Amino acid sequence: MKIPFSDQQLAEGRRELEEMDLETGYDEAAIESYSIFKQLQSEGIIEQDVKFQVSLPTIANVVGILIEEDFRRIVEPIYEKALFKSLQTIQDLIPHEDLAIQIDLGMDMAYWEEIVFEPWFSDKRYVVEYIVRMISRVHEGVDLGIHYCYGDMEHKHFAQPASLGPITDLHQQIVKASPRPIQWIHCPVPLSAMGNLDIFFKPLSTLSHRLISDKTKLYLGLVHPHDLEGTQARIAAAERVAEEFGIATECGWGRISHREDTESIMDICRKVSGYSTMKSNEGGGEPQNRDEQRAVV
Template sequence: MSGELLLVGSIPLDTPEDVFRTFGEPLGKYLFAMPDGEVGPRRHWISRVHYQVLAAHPELEVVQRPAPDENGVERQQPRNAADAWWFKVRDGIDRVRFGDPGWRLGYARDAVNSYFVFRTMKEKGVLPSHLRFQVSIPMVNSVLPPRIFPNRKDIDKVRPGYEAATRAEIAKIVEKIPASELAIQWDCSTELQDAYGAIAGYPLEGAIERNLIEVRNLSPHVPREVALGYHFCFGTLGGWPRFAPDDLGQAVKLANAFVAASGRPVDWIHIPVLDRSDDLFYAPLRELQPQGARVYLGAVHNMPRFEKRLATARKYLPDFGLGAYCGFGREPTSELPNILNDHLRAAQIAAL
């Protein structure tokens, strides 16, 4: 039954052990890989990179930071896109570079630490033996979206160095965690928005191609023995979805292009779906070309209408796994029992 469910990544608990026991134990038999919940600062996704990495970089200036709370206390996490961190490259700098390769971005450090807990939980029988350890990493264009650079030309000065730092993180993760135990997921939100023409000032023409550069520069560096997947997202900052497309057409085109550009086999693709059950929205799924990748639809939400969404999607894609539309990092912890139950119910309904 493994591979029927996907956990996208973030889970608002305090430690990886909490995540593995709370979600991994009851859902493990349905999963192919298990994330550590992106606990701590990673819970809020790219914001952690903005204040821990970019804000401290000597070649960057902070133009805006999230406004303080109602008591005047600093906030690191933005409330919405307008409240986000903004940056500019300092005058005279043509290329921003990142030191301490392999550790600078923090993904390898957190992965190595969490993997020890993951391995221990497997040895104790809390997690099933077939599970891989899932490391979710934001794709470069999602970390460096146009909205955080008032001068968009600055992105071209930062992107190559950040890409190199990401490659170094991947190399370190692969060095420290056995390939047969590892799964790496690229999180792609800005890329999907761009594919739909949902980024102000960016033309729809050429949108997919300009997002393939990072795929070609990064995915071939993930060894074939390591499982590789893509999570596409409509965005949750300020509420889900940040944008709501008319159909899944551009998501399918982007997924097909990413798979073809990866330079290695892709093991899974996750595509979110809105709370809709009409044929227009799902029909593009018949054009999906996963080339052997397991497809997961992010349909585990708004459960009273789940079965209708499932039935319509199956008209155009008969075989797929299930997940939520995104991670749960921005959800209150009090909602986790309901989220867990929704996943268990979805797995049971889908098996009927």
């Protein structure tokens, strides 16, 4: 049985937190990594037109997971201040023309759909509010993206999305309130969608038009290791409703734990994007069809 904190304990905790110079460490990690990035660019390993991406999770992905329930309202503004401080430092020390910021949503989708996890606030519209607060801290000269996610603990989502409907709804609300443009979004396409791909992708019929008008690039996380045929089927289904999109892994590269999975993903990406064709010097190596022009992240 959980014993709640007393008012005195909460007050003492608040005081200690407010007196603490809280640091997220995101800025230190980003600056250290950026120096390696620039070295690799100078050696020609990374191309000059590639930007340095820093991915930062929202407050929900710390406050909603790592903080005791009774303290979440207390910790939220303190942690948000530290997060924004890190974000500002990153933008102060990395040239804007080199930088791209990606805001990672995870717990946020659970709160938006009102499933699995209980938030510390009562109105789900607050999800849009705190995301937009974070967006407003990204400078105009810095590219901005949003990664919509359902978690990736041990390669598993906390829930399997039935469609891209909730992501479409949330993104449209964010765009309405956003003070600045969003350059790209990434959406997961889990293997569980294979039985109903048309239903899963149907919300893209409205979202795709909005993204194009907003000049926001769409990346679909439909590449899964050792599944070339499935990847091709998911691309074909998405093409029935989305006018333009690039491809990506379901939830980034960070949690890919086996070398053979990494090699498989890279091989699939080459085959469905036309990178192998582009390397051919027979006839100039230009892409010849939509699949071969598919962008990869």
